[in-house]
Amino acid sequence: MSEIWQALWKKSEDDTNISIEKTDSSEDSSNISIEESTSEINASHLGIGNSQWNPNPQTNCPSFSVGSKINYQFRLNNSGYLIVTEKFASGEIYCIAPSFLSPTFPMSWGTLILPKDKHDPFIVQPPIGYEEIIAIFSQEKPQLDWLPKPEDKPLELQTEHLASLLNHVNKNNCQLMRYKYLITA
Structure with missing residues (x-):
């Protein structure tokens, strides 16, 4: 299953059309930051830090602490259909749009904002680690019989779902966007 996810990830582009907005006002003090003037690494969420060594180097991606909203x-440039899949830090992969979290397509x-009720945001949950989003946009309605209906809960994807999604992408004119972020303590 991870091979199919990686194939979709490689077909996707890092895209400025996907972003995450933090809806609460709390400070996120657990981010790893590199001070340019001293090159000192702040890895406070690991409980250690050293200017010469970082046991857990991070890529340059946004991070959000557990409990953040x-x-x-x-951002969509045309009308169409959007499938949003997310690989959680736990390794589970879900289709979160279409579902009751998204508007009707x-x-x-x-x-487009997910969840559609922006007054009821997602709350970042453990485990700590990377989360990856792949969004597939097309102007034609996807012919995937397993896609959740607008009133359904997000669907946990299995190997056959990802395989049919990859097949759909390979056979249709789709725009693939990706986004990665880190969940911290």
């Missing part, structure tokens, strides 16, 4: 934002151009 966030919304996902997708087809969607007109503009900014």
